[in-house]
Amino acid sequence: MLIVQKYGGTSVGNIDRIKNVARRAVRSRKQGNRVVVVVSAMSGETDKLIGLAKQVSDSPEEREMDMLMSSGERISSALTALAIEALGVKSMSLTGRQAGISTDAAHTKARITGIAGDRILEALNQGYIPVIAGFQGMGPGSDVTTLGRGGSDTSAVAIAAAIRADLCEIYTDVDGVYTTDPNMVPKARKLDRISYDEMLEMASLGAKVLQTRSVEFAKNYNVPVLVLSSFNDNPGTLVTKEDEQMEKVVVAGIAYDKNQSKITVVNVPDRPGIAAEMFRGLAKANINVDMIVQNISSDGRFADISFTVPKTDSDKATRTTEKIAGKLGAKGVDRRDDIAKVSIVGVGMRSHSGVASKMFDTLAAHGINILMISTSEIKVSCVIENMYTELAVRVLHDAFELEKPMGQEAPPAKSKTRSGRKKA
Amino acid sequence: MLIVQKYGGTSVGNIDRIKNVARRAVRSRKQGNRVVVVVSAMSGETDKLIGLAKQVSDSPEEREMDMLMSSGERISSALTALAIEALGVKSMSLTGRQAGISTDAAHTKARITGIAGDRILEALNQGYIPVIAGFQGMGPGSDVTTLGRGGSDTSAVAIAAAIRADLCEIYTDVDGVYTTDPNMVPKARKLDRISYDEMLEMASLGAKVLQTRSVEFAKNYNVPVLVLSSFNDNPGTLVTKEDEQMEKVVVAGIAYDKNQSKITVVNVPDRPGIAAEMFRGLAKANINVDMIVQNISSDGRFADISFTVPKTDSDKATRTTEKIAGKLGAKGVDRRDDIAKVSIVGVGMRSHSGVASKMFDTLAAHGINILMISTSEIKVSCVIENMYTELAVRVLHDAFELEKPMGQEAPPAKSKTRSGRKKA
Numbered sequence: 001m002l003i004v005q006k007y008g009g010t011s012v013g014n015i016d017r018i019k020n021v022a023r024r025a026v027r028s029r030k031q032g033n034r035v036v037v038v039v040s041a042m043s044g045e046t047d048k049l050i051g052l053a054k055q056v057s058d059s060p061e062e063r064e065m066d067m068l069m070s071s072g073e074r075i076s077s078a079l080t081a082l083a084i085e086a087l088g089v090k091s092m093s094l095t096g097r098q099a100g101i102s103t104d105a106a107h108t109k110a111r112i113t114g115i116a117g118d119r120i121l122e123a124l125n126q127g128y129i130p131v132i133a134g135f136q137g138m139g140p141g142s143d144v145t146t147l148g149r150g151g152s153d154t155s156a157v158a159i160a161a162a163i164r165a166d167l168c169e170i171y172t173d174v175d176g177v178y179t180t181d182p183n184m185v186p187k188a189r190k191l192d193r194i195s196y197d198e199m200l201e202m203a204s205l206g207a208k209v210l211q212t213r214s215v216e217f218a219k220n221y222n223v224p225v226l227v228l229s230s231f232n233d234n235p236g237t238l239v240t241k242e243d244e245q246m247e248k249v250v251v252a253g254i255a256y257d258k259n260q261s262k263i264t265v266v267n268v269p270d271r272p273g274i275a276a277e278m279f280r281g282l283a284k285a286n287i288n289v290d291m292i293v294q295n296i297s298s299d300g301r302f303a304d305i306s307f308t309v310p311k312t313d314s315d316k317a318t319r320t321t322e323k324i325a326g327k328l329g330a331k332g333v334d335r336r337d338d339i340a341k342v343s344i345v346g347v348g349m350r351s352h353s354g355v356a357s358k359m360f361d362t363l364a365a366h367g368i369n370i371l372m373i374s375t376s377e378i379k380v381s382c383v384i385e386n387m388y389t390e391l392a393v394r395v396l397h398d399a400f401e402l403e404k405p406m407g408q409e410a411p412p413a414k415s416k417t418r419s420g421r422k423k424a
Numbered sequence: 425m426l427i428v429q430k431y432g433g434t435s436v437g438n439i440d441r442i443k444n445v446a447r448r449a450v451r452s453r454k455q456g457n458r459v460v461v462v463v464s465a466m467s468g469e470t471d472k473l474i475g476l477a478k479q480v481s482d483s484p485e486e487r488e489m490d491m492l493m494s495s496g497e498r499i500s501s502a503l504t505a506l507a508i509e510a511l512g513v514k515s516m517s518l519t520g521r522q523a524g525i526s527t528d529a530a531h532t533k534a535r536i537t538g539i540a541g542d543r544i545l546e547a548l549n550q551g552y553i554p555v556i557a558g559f560q561g562m563g564p565g566s567d568v569t570t571l572g573r574g575g576s577d578t579s580a581v582a583i584a585a586a587i588r589a590d591l592c593e594i595y596t597d598v599d600g601v602y603t604t605d606p607n608m609v610p611k612a613r614k615l616d617r618i619s620y621d622e623m624l625e626m627a628s629l630g631a632k633v634l635q636t637r638s639v640e641f642a643k644n645y646n647v648p649v650l651v652l653s654s655f656n657d658n659p660g661t662l663v664t665k666e667d668e669q670m671e672k673v674v675v676a677g678i679a680y681d682k683n684q685s686k687i688t689v690v691n692v693p694d695r696p697g698i699a700a701e702m703f704r705g706l707a708k709a710n711i712n713v714d715m716i717v718q719n720i721s722s723d724g725r726f727a728d729i730s731f732t733v734p735k736t737d738s739d740k741a742t743r744t745t746e747k748i749a750g751k752l753g754a755k756g757v758d759r760r761d762d763i764a765k766v767s768i769v770g771v772g773m774r775s776h777s778g779v780a781s782k783m784f785d786t787l788a789a790h791g792i793n794i795l796m797i798s799t800s801e802i803k804v805s806c807v808i809e810n811m812y813t814e815l816a817v818r819v820l821h822d823a824f825e826l827e828k829p830m831g832q833e834a835p836p837a838k839s840k841t842r843s844g845r846k847k848a
Contacts, residue, residue, distance in 0.1 A: 081488050144519075
């Protein structure tokens with residue numbers, strides 16, 4: 001197999017761990033695979049560099065930030081290549097540029113525009129294990145660009161797509177994707193497989209295993225991604241395209257996010273365009289709005305508009321909203337920071353009814369009040385009071401019987417012997 | 425004027441110093457100059473990276489060492505560019521590659537093969553202060569190379585040559601070139617000017633202000649180099665081509681080197697080729713031999729061959745020499761580590777006689793025994809016992825009246841009012 005292995009910051013966090021990464025790469029190679037390694041910066045390194053820049057300048061130029069931050073991955077890639085060489089296998093570090101990764105000019109958050117995989121393939125053919133500096137590429141004018149936080153995942157998946165790898169392994173400090181946070185629910189179960197869409201919902205909802213953009217990339221180019229730990233030999237979770245088996249599972253996992261605030265504009269005189277005006281203003285202020293709910297009063301004259309924003313944007317969002325609300329003639333603006341979002345995710349929802357109502361019933365049965373509801377094809381999210389987060393996740397995990405294995409022994413086999421799951 | 429300013433590791437050693445460098449560059453720009461900055465890595469950074477590599481591998485690949493070490497200058501160049509921007513002047517960091525510096529493939533000690541200065545000039549024309557990562561270039565196959573220790577000086581001088589700068593300023597932690605080490609001789613005087621050849625002798629003899637290769641480069645391309653401190657506003661020393669004024673000065677300075685050992689092969693049966701055989705063997709063992717002296721015994725049958733090597737190579741050199749001496753039928757090999765080399769340097773020696781004998785007389789008058797003598801057109805070196813180094817330097821400094829100024833007020837003016845110096 002042709003395998004891309006990506007190791008995150010904690011996996012290359014010190015010299016011993018870098019040596020461990022080298023052993024893993026060499027082991028896979030000795031098992032007969034052709035191996036390409038992609039590394040993040042040693043953990044803490046990128047923050048250290050950002051810290052230095054902030055001491056020099058209050059608003060550092062993004063081009064310079066990219067020059068600065070991209071150094072972290074150069075260092076870890078060279079050290080990893082040296083560690084592989086020390087095990088007697090030829091290895092060669094490659095920068096994003098040398099690996100042929102082209103991006104647009106959006107410094108600090110560049111998008112990959114193309115990958116010329118020839119130097120990687122050439123190195124492979126010459127018997128090297130190429131070790132590519134993740135998170136970076138080359139923009140127009142041969143300037144160094146970075147892909148934004150978590151960009152190394154995207155580098156790895158994009159490289160896997162470009163060289164038509166059979167598998168992209170993402171090594172991190174957890175050994176896969178769980179039905180929910182195992183720290184919160186001890187009987188949370190590791191999933192053998194999850195679909196790209198489910199992973200997207202899980203990741204963007206706060207199950208921080210894989211960077212959202214990398215999952216989108218994997219989905220678009222149909223790259224199978226195996227999430228696993230660099231600290232043990234557990235089998236991991238395969239993120240792959242949806243199949244029949246997955247569709248039989250109503251709920252794959254439960255995600256939560258405690259880092260949001262809820263803002264409500266009360267009694268806005270209802271007329272066409274009020275929502276548009278409100279959110280245009282927030283977008284201008286660069287505030288990322290997540291859930292949005294609008295209700296019309298029974299007499300149809302007033303609307304309440306609620307939305308959630310990252311807690312870090314909460315002050316700014318409240319100020320901006322108050323200004324707009326004033327113009328719109330609203331009665332006032334409410335803000336709550338003591339909330340959390342809990343979501344159930346599963347591609348099976350498309351073909352199963354009653355999933356949402358089972359969620360609401362379960363929360364109600366435990367006295368948990370729902371402040372906002374938002375649904376998509378494959379997820380249902382509820383905003384609740386923050387203090388009930390753990391309880392909500394636990395009772396939902398029980399209600400949807402997520403602790404029960406689904407009988408998928410080996411990822412590629414389409415097993416028929418699975419515990420049939422009842423429609424919710 | 426078009427000026428290249430190079431700042432060494434201590435000058436960019438921390439954030440405050442980087443801000444200081446930014447102020448200097450901006451000040452020069454505001455004085456009407458077009459300024460290009462070249463920086464070393466923050467002091468300690470390169471050693472830190474080498475330390476990491478040695479933890480990973482006993483014999484790290486040089487290609488990877490270059491990838492690793494070149495990160496240090498990327499970081500300092502980006503931080504310096506940010507600091508300049510923070511002062512309201514446009515700035516842009518450029519890697520060796522982006523600055524157009526091509527080198528050969530000799531990783532960790534690459535030689536510059538060419539500089540395409542267009543991107544630097546383009547940045548200047550757009551109003552930027554380009555900040556170039558020193559010490560690095562791009563080798564064949566677009567691999568990163570480094571120029572060896574002190575390579576940033578060479579980068580700066582080479583860039584100055586390529587863009588036809590009027591001046592290359594080398595900022596360091598001393599404020600110029602002194603007649604000798606001011607720590608040893610308090611009345612040592614800072615030279616206003618020194619010729620390339622004198623500087624080469626002074627630098628290679630242990631007055632560690634400017635990297636030898638950079639002086640060779642400056643000489644070959646006739647780049648005026650001003651050595652000065654980044655910590656004060658003292659005028660510095662101009663390293664420039666020889667002129668009439670300089671030739672009138674017999675001795676420009678006194679250098680010393682305490683880091684050598686002397687090895688003597690005693691009573692080698694004399695026949696043609698013995699020296700060749702000896703030094704071929706040492707060269708093969710990669711030992712850098714400095715001074716060589718050969719004497720023939722009065723009956724012409726035996727020769728004594730003495731030479732000096734860096735103290736760090738002393739063990740290896742002795743072992744190698746013993747093997748060769750055995751083959752040659754020599755009586756034995758003596759080694760002394762308690763020696764030092766003291767040299768007087770000056771282009772004026774070419775046209776002045778009696779300089780060497782004055783040196784020998786002075787040493788003899790103070791009871792300092794001379795163990796070896798070696799002369800070139802513009803220097804005389806004596807190996808003496810280490811314990812007499814300070815004394816020798818001091819009495820020679822007095823004897824050649826080096827504390828007396830030469831009346832060179834402003835570097836470019838050819839002053840006529842100078843204290844005539846007597847022939848030695």
